[in-house]
Amino acid sequence: MTTLLNLDDLTPVTAGTRRRVYLVPGMGDGVLLKIQDYTAEERDQKPLKRLRRRLIPQSRYRMMAREVAMQETRYLRAGDRAAELPLPLFHGYLATQQGIGALWQAVRGPDGTLAPTLKSRVKRGQLPEMIAPLNRFVAALSEFHVVVADLNPRNIVLDPKGRMVMVDGFLDQAALPLRSWSRSLNDRRLNAACTYLAGRLDVTWDPRSRSFAL
Ligand SMILES: Nc1ncnc2c1ncn2[C@@H]1O[C@H](COP(=O)(O)OP(=O)(O)OP(=O)(O)O)[C@@H](O)[C@H]1O
Ligand SMILES: [Mg+2]
Known part of the structure; x- marks a missing residue:
């Protein structure tokens, strides 16, 4: 059994409109954790959707799972050209106190910090x-x-x-x-x-x- 990672002790390296991006202690700076905050979204949900979330809890992660599936299938299909795929590598999921997040290759810029957009x-x-x-x-x-x-x-x-x-x-x-x-x-x-x-x-x-x- 592993304990859930507590993100309260960590400061996000950056964030988008929906997701926060963290470097996880002990994992080096080649991997980052993306976590979505579902609380606001789920608070405003209609009863039918709320019921669905209760019956199929993994449905809240559908978008994340679809991104992972896209990366995985294209990567494996690319075979010896996999390094040319214009997507980051997927490194697995990580359970935190704020829900499950995805670990992705942290793309780095020329100066070693996160790659510029x-x-x-x-x-x-x-x-x-x-x-x-x-x-x-x-x-x-x-x-x-x-x-x-x-x-x-x-x-x-x-x-x-x-x-x-x-x-x-x-x-x-x-x-x-x-x-x-x-x-x-x-x-x-x-x-x-x-x-x-x-x-x-x-x-x-x-x-x-x-x-x-x-
Ligand atoms: N794998 C990565 N490598 C380097 N930088 C990344 C990576 N993933 C995300 N980032 C940085 O973090 C920012 C936010 O990530 P992301 O776009 O996934 O969040 P979001 O909240 O879903 O975005 P949006 O605002 O588009 O809804 C990106 O704009 C980018 O600058
Ligand atoms: Mg984005």
Whole structure:
């Protein structure tokens, strides 16, 4: 038996809108723990949903489990090209006093701290240097058939080799996971996601050449 990790004693290294990110003592800085706070969300739930959570407690972790499944299947399918997958490695689950979290490879930036996001690079005026890595990144998402639910500049980080990695929002949310089954459907939706991202970044996306340009 292991004891539940108490996160009250730890300070998150960063956070998104839904999840907090921690480095876990004793695990080194190559792995990070992501934990979602479900309390507010579950307090406001309708009775039917609340009942479902009670009967199927693991349903609250559905999104996390789908991200893990996406990483796992694409990683194993990639075989000897697994290192090219634009997703972090999954290292397992960890039970804490605030629920179960997922352990992911911590992508590091050139200075050894957490990798900078595409958003932060653009803010610093480095958009021109981001176009080529972004085009390679989108080609990799398509090639490895990664289903993307939220292609936003905070979910994309740059590793020390200048490669982009998606750290959040890689899952198929549909009840009938058509995009996971059909590569061409996934490519079409990826095109739509790129059009959206191009709007956010104020660049153009050409769906025929499948590339961004200033
Ligand atoms: N594996 C990782 N390696 C490096 N940095 C990461 C990793 N995972 C997350 N981060 C950093 O932590 C931030 C928050 O993580 P994440 O996007 O998973 O949280 P979220 O709350 O789901 O995000 P959102 O605000 O998009 O809903 C990211 O924007 C990124 O800067
Ligand atoms: Mg995010």
